[in-house]
Amino acid sequence: MKLILLSGGAGKRLWPLSSDMLPKQFIPFLDPQWNEPASMMQKAWAILSDRFGTDNLYIAGNLNHEPILRQQLGSQARLILEPAQRDTFPAIALAASYLHDRAGVDLDETVIVLPVDAYADPTFYDLLPELDYLIRNDLTQLALIGIKPSFASDKFGYIVPVTAPASPGEYCLARGFVEKPDPAEAAELIAQGALWNGGVFAFRLRYLKDAVHRLRFPWSYDELYDRYEALPRISFDYMVAEPEKNIVCIAFDGAWSDLGTWSDMLRLLGKEASGRAILGDDSRNTHIINQLDIPIIVSGISDAVIAAGPDGILISHKSVSHLIKPLVDRLGHTSKT
Numbered sequence: 001m002k003l004i005l006l007s008g009g010a011g012k013r014l015w016p017l018s019s020d021m022l023p024k025q026f027i028p029f030l031d032p033q034w035n036e037p038a039s040m041m042q043k044a045w046a047i048l049s050d051r052f053g054t055d056n057l058y059i060a061g062n063l064n065h066e067p068i069l070r071q072q073l074g075s076q077a078r079l080i081l082e083p084a085q086r087d088t089f090p091a092i093a094l095a096a097s098y099l100h101d102r103a104g105v106d107l108d109e110t111v112i113v114l115p116v117d118a119y120a121d122p123t124f125y126d127l128l129p130e131l132d133y134l135i136r137n138d139l140t141q142l143a144l145i146g147i148k149p150s151f152a153s154d155k156f157g158y159i160v161p162v163t164a165p166a167s168p169g170e171y172c173l174a175r176g177f178v179e180k181p182d183p184a185e186a187a188e189l190i191a192q193g194a195l196w197n198g199g200v201f202a203f204r205l206r207y208l209k210d211a212v213h214r215l216r217f218p219w220s221y222d223e224l225y226d227r228y229e230a231l232p233r234i235s236f237d238y239m240v241a242e243p244e245k246n247i248v249c250i251a252f253d254g255a256w257s258d259l260g261t262w263s264d265m266l267r268l269l270g271k272e273a274s275g276r277a278i279l280g281d282d283s284r285n286t287h288i289i290n291q292l293d294i295p296i297i298v299s300g301i302s303d304a305v306i307a308a309g310p311d312g313i314l315i316s317h318k319s320v321s322h323l324i325k326p327l328v329d330r331l332g333h334t335s336k337t
Contacts, residue, residue: 001132002105003048004080004095004113006088006199007041007061007069012328013261016311017289024259025117026068040259042072044116047125054078058103060095060113078103083228089239090231092201093217094224096208101221107206110135113236114200121255130250131202134171140248142241143202144174146195148253152186155260155322157197157237159249164193174247177237195251201236211240261322262305262314275308285318 007025018024028037038046048057054076061069063081070077080095092113099105110132127145134143146159157179161172177197178189209219217231218224224231232239241247257264266287273279275290280299290296291309298306305321307314312331316324 001052001056001110001112001128002099002103002205003052003057003128004092004099004111005041005044005048005057005059006091006113006115007059007065007117012325013322014259014265015324015328016309016314017291017307019311022068023065023117024265026065026072029265039072040119041069041116044114045073045077047122051125052128058095058099059116060091083225086228086231087233088199088236089234090228092236093208093212093231094221094228096205097212097219097221097224100205100209100219105205107204107209109205110202111205111208112200112202114198115258118199118256118258123254124252124256127250127252128202131200134248134250135202135204139171140246141203141207142244142247144241144247144249145198145200146172146249146251147198147256148251149186149190149194149196152183152190153196154180154183154186156180156258158186158189158194159197160189160192160194161249171248171250174249177242179237195249196256197237198252198256201241262307262316263318263321266305266318 012018014024017027025041026039028039045057058078058080059069059073060080060082062085063083066079066081069079080098082091082094096111099111100107112128112131124145131143131145134140144159157177158181159174160176160178162175163172178185178194181189212219212224215232217227257267259265272286273288275288276293276295277288277290278295278297279286279288282300283298284302286298286301286304286306288296288298289307296306296308303318305314305316305318314324
């Protein structure tokens with residue numbers, strides 16, 4: 001079993017702390033289970049290397065992030081760096097061809113792809129050997145992990161099962177996918193037993209080779225690297241998962257968040273203020289995250305998030321903090337994001 005950790009994205013919804021050069025998976029934060037700040041990348045690497053060995057771990061990341069990957073993981077990390085930022089299907093295809101051509105991985109080996117920009121309870125990773133079992137025993141060609149929803153979210157894709165899993169860890173057949181439904185539709189899907197799509201995919205290496213060939217692209221790593229920007233900018237979900245007719249999903253019921261918005265991040269951070277910050281008693285339910293050397297003082301502002309970093313300063317009511325992406329886009333070339 002080989003693990004590919006996807007680390008190529010950037011998060012504008014966590015601006016100004018997250019940017020193209022410092023995506024959210026590299027931002028250090030203090031978790032109550034850790035004695036010192038660590039990024040999601042470092043946490044995932046530590047847990048998975050301890051359980052499955054560093055020889056079985058590979059990082060699929062962006063070429064521009066090589067310095068910070070080396071800084072956070074050390075020289076022992078095996079990096080597969082894409083020459084341009086595309087989407088998850090090109091990134092996974094490039095990594096899979098690398099495993100075969102450069103690492104000598106057999107085409108019948110199980111490969112599990114998982115994102116590192118999500119926060120998960122360590123028990124989440126207990127399900128990875130279960131995915132391997134499903135693939136090795138030919139019970140399915142593609143296996144996923146679905147997250148039992150804690151609320152009706154319009155931020156996630158949903159896996160709709162044929163029959164809802166009776167208990168966590170139980171297998172179910174996937175009937176289809178629904179991408180980011182509105183809250184009312186999400187509530188209906190949850191009532192049917194739908195699960196959040198955790199972005200975890202397990203398959204035999206040969207399965208990806210066949211998918212690349214269907215697109216009439218080379219399987220050779222060197223050739224695929226050279227033609228990387230010609231690959232379609234498309235997600236693995238759209239290109240591979242949605243057309244697949246035989247998908248088995250395992251349900252996970254535990255702490256999980258993609259930390260895609262400030263509300264998600266603040267729930268994890270817990271502290272009301274970090275960095276040089278003073279929050280007045282008349283400011284209720286307001287959080288300050290300050291990465292600058294100058295102080296921030298807040299008085300009389302409630303239910304807000306205030307974040308200051310090298311790229312700028314965000315001041316937003318918490319109820320709309322997930323809507324900042326279009327505003328960040330308006331910065332154009334004046335921002336690193």
